[in-house]
Amino acid sequence: MLFSFSKARPLFGLDIGSSAVKIVQLRETKKGYFLEKFGIKPLAPEMIVDGTVMDAGRVVEAVKELLAEQKVKLKDVAIAISGHSVIVKKINLPVMTEEELEESIKWEAEQYIPFDINDVNIDFHILGTNEGQDGQAQMSVLLVAAKKDKLNEYTSLVAEAGLTPLVVDVDAFAIENMYGVNNDVQESEVIALVNIGASVMNINILKNTMSAFTRDISIGGNRYTETIQKELNLSYQDAEQAKLLESPENVNPEALAAVMNAVNAEVAGEIVRSIDYFKTTTMQESIDKVVLCGGAAKVKGLVSLLGERLGVGVELANPFNRVEIDAKLFNIEQIQDVAPQAAVGVGLAMRKTGDR
Numbered sequence: 001m002l003f004s005f006s007k008a009r010p011l012f013g014l015d016i017g018s019s020a021v022k023i024v025q026l027r028e029t030k031k032g033y034f035l036e037k038f039g040i041k042p043l044a045p046e047m048i049v050d051g052t053v054m055d056a057g058r059v060v061e062a063v064k065e066l067l068a069e070q071k072v073k074l075k076d077v078a079i080a081i082s083g084h085s086v087i088v089k090k091i092n093l094p095v096m097t098e099e100e101l102e103e104s105i106k107w108e109a110e111q112y113i114p115f116d117i118n119d120v121n122i123d124f125h126i127l128g129t130n131e132g133q134d135g136q137a138q139m140s141v142l143l144v145a146a147k148k149d150k151l152n153e154y155t156s157l158v159a160e161a162g163l164t165p166l167v168v169d170v171d172a173f174a175i176e177n178m179y180g181v182n183n184d185v186q187e188s189e190v191i192a193l194v195n196i197g198a199s200v201m202n203i204n205i206l207k208n209t210m211s212a213f214t215r216d217i218s219i220g221g222n223r224y225t226e227t228i229q230k231e232l233n234l235s236y237q238d239a240e241q242a243k244l245l246e247s248p249e250n251v252n253p254e255a256l257a258a259v260m261n262a263v264n265a266e267v268a269g270e271i272v273r274s275i276d277y278f279k280t281t282t283m284q285e286s287i288d289k290v291v292l293c294g295g296a297a298k299v300k301g302l303v304s305l306l307g308e309r310l311g312v313g314v315e316l317a318n319p320f321n322r323v324e325i326d327a328k329l330f331n332i333e334q335i336q337d338v339a340p341q342a343a344v345g346v347g348l349a350m351r352k353t354g355d356r
């Protein structure tokens with residue numbers, strides 16, 4: 001995560017997506033996780049556009065309303081950012097201690113980051129050591145850099161809502177955390193985690209239980225809505241409805257299916273391309289499975305098309321797999337229905353300040 005305070009304090013996950021704000025609060029006991037609070041509030045499409053907050057005031061209002069509706073008392077939150085302002089790279093460095101790297105990371109990072117080094121916040125994770133091409137031991141490091149203005153945009157928004165951002169994470173890592181806590185990931189498995197939101201798709205491929213490749217691509221659920229709007233001559237709202245409903249009224253089903261298939265092919269194509277790139281660059285012959293999350297993971301026909309294209313199992317993530325949900329407090333069926341959309345929020349809620 002990009003920064004966090006060292007003391008462990010209870011916090012909740014706040015996922016500020018471009019189409020909806022999600023909150024997830026969990027309680028961790030010896031028996032495991034329990035769901036304490038959960039809520040989703042849609043945002044109008046013009047409020048956050050491609051990850052840029054266009055109307056902070058209305059987003060703050062939406063966050064405050066959601067907190068009030070769900071009676072959230074905690075003030076400490078974990079949030080996440082993603083997209084162009086975040087760079088994640090795996091780099092090799094001479095072996096050194098964590099303290100030494102802390103000192104030198106800024107200089108080491110400079111050549112890998114396309115922004116002015118003074119404009120970014122940097123974090124790193126030492127992944128392990130291996131033998132370099134020259135036979136010398138080297139250290140593999142995951143470098144994370146986020147533009148300070150993007151961080152400020154989100155942290156000040158959260159502060160406006162009366163909250164304290166204790167953890168700022170990256171969507172792709174929140175997903176990884178969500179998946180790792182909910183499943184037993186085997187050393188030998190290569191798993192592509194794909195979070196398909198409204199405007200961005202985050203890909204994180206796990207190998208040896210660690211992130212081996214990440215990429216954010218600017219495509220998501222909005223691409224379907226926008227294409228339906230254009231091709232079928234509908235308003236944005238009607239196009240969004242047409243995308244979600246089984247058989248929407250006043251819409252030519254063949255024309256709709258053709259659009260959905262075309263955009264599914266585009267989305268699947270991006271995923272296949274990233275996985276192919278990962279395979280060539282890491283000399284990986286195959287991957288074991290793909291796990292989809294994010295609201296657009298539920299788009300009609302996407303799971304099956306992707307399965308056909310890749311020839312591996314494709315499944316939907318269940319962020320609540322190891323989270324107990326009390327049927328007296330929540331409508332379980334409703335939560336399961338929107339569960340893929342809760343993936344980042346759950347991953348954030350499972351963060352403890354101080355863990356890295």
Ligand SMILES: Nc1ncnc2c1ncn2[C@@H]1O[C@H](COP(=O)(O)OP(=O)(O)OP(=O)(O)O)[C@@H](O)[C@H]1O
Nearest residue numbers: 017018019020197198199200221294295296298299
């Ligand atoms: N059942 C469904 N079928 C198809 N699409 C769906 C379904 N449910 C939600 N979506 C789509 O998922 C998207 C919202 O997903 P999500 O909440 O993960 O995105 P976000 O976090 O707001 O966006 P981003 O991360 O890109 O900023 C919207 O485009 C929405 O139309």
Ligand SMILES: [Mg+2]
Nearest residue numbers: 017018197344
């Ligand atoms: Mg999202």
